[in-house]
Amino acid sequence: MAVSDIHISIDKAALYLRQVLASDKYSHLTKIPICLGLQIEIWRTEEGELAAALQESINSTDFRAIPAAQEAINMLEKMKPDKSRSKGEVAESCSICFEEMKVLEVEVVRMPCEHVFHYDCIVRWLNTSHSCPLCRFPMPTTAHVSQSKTI
Amino acid sequence: MQTSRARLFKEYKEVQREKGADPDIQLVCDDSNIFKWTALIKGPSETPFEGGVFQLAFAIPEQYPLQPPQVRFLTKIFHPNVHFKTGEICLDILKNAWSPAWTLQSVCRAIIALMAHPEPDSPLNCDSGNLLRSGDVRGYQSMASMYTRLAAMPKKG
Numbered sequence: 483m484a485v486s487d488i489h490i491s492i493d494k495a496a497l498y499l500r501q502v503l504a505s506d507k508y509s510h511l512t513k514i515p516i517c518l519g520l521q522i523e524i525w526r527t528e529e530g531e532l533a534a535a536l537q538e539s540i541n542s543t544d545f546r547a548i549p550a551a552q553e554a555i556n557m558l559e560k561m562k563p564d565k566s567r568s569k570g571e572v573a574e575s576c577s578i579c580f581e582e583m584k585v586l587e588v589e590v591v592r593m594p595c596e597h598v599f600h601y602d603c604i605v606r607w608l609n610t611s612h613s614c615p616l617c618r619f620p621m622p623t624t625a626h627v628s629q630s631k632t633i
Numbered sequence: 634m635q636t637s638r639a640r641l642f643k644e645y646k647e648v649q650r651e652k653g654a655d656p657d658i659q660l661v662c663d664d665s666n667i668f669k670w671t672a673l674i675k676g677p678s679e680t681p682f683e684g685g686v687f688q689l690a691f692a693i694p695e696q697y698p699l700q701p702p703q704v705r706f707l708t709k710i711f712h713p714n715v716h717f718k719t720g721e722i723c724l725d726i727l728k729n730a731w732s733p734a735w736t737l738q739s740v741c742r743a744i745i746a747l748m749a750h751p752e753p754d755s756p757l758n759c760d761s762g763n764l765l766r767s768g769d770v771r772g773y774q775s776m777a778s779m780y781t782r783l784a785a786m787p788k789k790g
Contacts, residue, residue, distance in 0.1 A: 545728065545729065545731055546729065547731075578698060578733045579698075580640055610700075
């Protein structure tokens with residue numbers, strides 16, 4: 483004999499059962515079978531979730547950029563700053579280390595976008611990110627290189 | 634010599650040379666640690682931050698300038714892109730759009746520009762972002778200027 487399907491929260495279940503047992507309707511029974519189904523709902527405050535997400539995004543301060551392809555870096559031509567001058571303007575200083583560039587001993591590189599940097603400086607940067615520090619000209623990345631190979 | 638240290642020293646010398654050139658920014662290097670800087674920036678005019686002076690804290694990573702500096706507001710500010718509690722700043726050039734051609738000085742200028750032009754669609758302060766996104770510019774401005782008065786202006790009396 484089924485009473486009914488009722489939905490009550492678990493903290494009210496004991497009270498409900500006591501009422502059922504006390505009622506005259508079931509006084510003739512010595513055993514009352516009870517079937518319990520549990521439905522669990524977890525309530526998280528939206529605020530707490532937001533705060534956790536924010537904190538997570540703040541903590542991930544590591545700067546993730548896409549490096550240039552090694553092949554592209556290798557193709558950059560090293561030159562002496564005096565030689566590079568004949569091809570076009572060379573800035574006074576390297577925009578990465580801010581040191582002078584017209585010092586003859588230090589090799590420089592002209593990027594495809596015409597910007598000139600110290601060779602060591604731009605290689606270190608391109609191993610971090612594939613865009614030109616001055617104009618964001620995108621150097622090929624590994625994805626580009628492998629794509630062009632398969633075509 | 635460590636690249637980051639040499640580069641920061643260059644910036645330090647530039648800041649000393651250009652002292653007062655930009656009256657809205659006052660960058661100060663920690664006496665004993667070149668990787669720690671603070672800045673005082675003036676709230677841009679015709680914004681709710683006008684008249685306020687805001688302090689920023691810079692922590693510079695060893696890999697600088699290949700990696701961006703970490704910057705946060707020490708002065709409380711009500712702005713969609715600044716975390717109200719921690720002062721953390723959501724600005725592309727401090728994350729993936731970083732370039733080593735930026736300097737601490739130019740980062741300060743970018744932050745001043747961000748104060749004048751909030752990006753409510755990438756909010757760190759949702760209350761502030763929601764006011765702007767719902768078109769309640771007046772509500773945003775009044776909250777922001779209240780906090781400017783409370784936190785970024787000298788106490789009267």
